[in-house]
Amino acid sequence: MTKSKEEVVQEFRVQSIQEAAIRVISRKGMAAATMQEIAEEAGVAKGTIYLYFRDREELVEKTFETAIGQLHARLDAAMDGSGSFEERLRALVTAQFSFFSENREFFRLYHSLRMTQGSASQQRRQKRNCQPQFRARIDRLAGLLKQAMDAGEVRPLDPARLALFLIEGSIAIVLERLTDDAPPAESEDVELIVSTMLNGIVIPKSKRSTH
Amino acid sequence: MTKSKEEVVQEFRVQSIQEAAIRVISRKGMAAATMQEIAEEAGVAKGTIYLYFRDREELVEKTFETAIGQLHARLDAAMDGSGSFEERLRALVTAQFSFFSENREFFRLYHSLRMTQGSASQQRRQKRNCQPQFRARIDRLAGLLKQAMDAGEVRPLDPARLALFLIEGSIAIVLERLTDDAPPAESEDVELIVSTMLNGIVIPKSKRSTH
DNA sequence: TGGTTGACTGACCGCTCGTTCAGCGCGGTG
């Protein structure tokens, strides 16, 4: 089952084109990323891309799928640990933070894709292909929350809404960190998110110091 | 100081072109919205737009400024009320919810603008013109939070980060409501956000029922 | 009512983009 030379070359090309696509889309955004620039970034001619991908749409789609697979693997690993609810939640947020700071460029691709709009057919296509990927992330976290609710650790709230709120809120902070010149330690932002979600921001009246 | 007939006509044109721009950008997204389609939507010829706006960029910019002014006015009104911190926070989230459900299309424009990427010069331009608008919203909420912290009602956390987390999390839920076929009552989602932010999701151990 | 104006139009232009394909060079074969 060893790979032939041709297969190795093929895989190398596909991979380096995808990596170039991530970098260019991250830099310029989905709409402004041209095939020409992706080709230059990958060190091949424009035509070469079309030997490995049917068209621009397929390139973007396949690239996204490859990259998000890695993210999901990391997040699953973080969540499937056997700690307490709090530990698992903290692990999830931490994993998300570290993945995106290791892969800043992918993060922007992730966002570009989510927010891309276009013709009606493009929108339908995107809904079919990409939405399920995001939905899957929400659903997994929602599952974790539901579990904690059933165990009586967490108040009974709509788990899907909570998951959405938490993930999007975190993403906003990750995004902010990316453009921050001197962001605080990663753990500090993780703690802010986790403690806010778990215990809220209010100081109970019984614990307030007299002003 | 009464308006001349020409001024009235001029204002009407400007306004209807801007409204058309909002609708088209909302539908197709920033990149895919063409001058041709905006013109058709407004019921004028493409060239007419250029009598009222220097170029596409100015149209988008002016349109955005006009629209976001309304949003800020609403949110300020909600926050400047003289209630308790909790009441003002609830009012803010509620105002955001109702504004965006009354102006679904503007909401999508808002998002399109935030996520637009492009050439280096476009990015710089956008940073100058649009980022401050978003920043202003964050800053206002951050001010409210800071006030509550100084009063000892809220734990001392980075107010800017908290504001970002809250606003983006809420926006995600608003967005979800827009595509939901049968979303829960607005007040229900507002309550979820406010109570989560204030008190967290955890049930204190002392109050847990035995399983 | 004939003349003048200027708001409006839409065919047109230059340009950029995704996509194609005739041809190039190179490693293997007889």
Place this chain on the structure above:
DNA sequence: CACCGCGCTGAACGAGCGGTCAGTCAACCA
């Protein structure tokens, strides 16, 4: 050495964009 086969190239193409401007005509004056 001549001859392919094939991965690759990049000039060329057509579609579609933002922006232009010569032409149109209803409204208004003299």
